[in-house]
Amino acid sequence: xxxxxxxxxxGPADDARFEQIQEAIGVVVRRARDTQLLExxxxxxxxxxEGPAYSTLSRLALAGECTITExxxxxxxxxxxxxxxVKALEGEGxxxxxxxxxxxxxxxxxxxxxxxxxxxxxxxxxxxVLVEVLHDWDPFSVEVFAELFSRxxxxxxxxxxxxxxxxxxxxxxx
Numbered sequence: 001x002x003x004x005x006x007x008x009x010x011g012p013a014d015d016a017r018f019e020q021i022q023e024a025i026g027v028v029v030r031r032a033r034d035t036q037l038l039e040x041x042x043x044x045x046x047x048x049x050e051g052p053a054y055s056t057l058s059r060l061a062l063a064g065e066c067t068i069t070e071x072x073x074x075x076x077x078x079x080x081x082x083x084x085x086v087k088a089l090e091g092e093g094x095x096x097x098x099x100x101x102x103x104x105x106x107x108x109x110x111x112x113x114x115x116x117x118x119x120x121x122x123x124x125x126x127x128x129v130l131v132e133v134l135h136d137w138d139p140f141s142v143e144v145f146a147e148l149f150s151r152x153x154x155x156x157x158x159x160x161x162x163x164x165x166x167x168x169x170x171x172x173x174x
Contacts (some may be wrong), residue, residue, distance in 0.1 A: 041129070043119035054122060057094060057111070061119040065110045066102070094118060121153040 031037055035050075036171040041070060042048035049057065059074050060066065066074070078122035089095040100106040111119060134142055 034072060037129075041122055041125040044125040044128070045118070047118055047121075048120075049118070052085055053089060055122060056082065057119055058122070060095065060109055061111055061116065065108050067106050068109060071109060089115070 006122070033055075038050070039048055039052055041054075056075065060071060063074060068083055068086060069079060071086070072079045075082055086095055086097075090097060094112055096110050096112050097107040098110070100108050129161065134145075137145070
């Protein structure tokens, strides 16, 4: 799929659509962190994890391996917060820490086999929820939604570094 040609900046008529998108994103983010939902997913796989623990486990699974500093950056959280989370996951036998071969002061974090199995099971449970939520959507709508939502996520991910370095005046001009 090729990128569409640039279009004019959004106008006042688009404000309602952007507000609708903003509100929908808020619901998705809130639900993704919802304690009840995460507990229900845990019940489906036979193991409960607190929401923050699941997000840490998930991010580490996607990274494969990393240092605690790198994991902190990936999660967008303070090092001390991530350190506590990792320590709890280690205590549950889900994460292992080994000394870096290049810097003995640095530890490399990885999921244990049990941690990988839990991540895989929780991911499957999430997909089951998506199937349930979208059960009455036609296949074409699901395909279009998947494509557009992925495109949006990629664009947002690429845009965030721009926002981090923007001045208030520059950001307002976008």
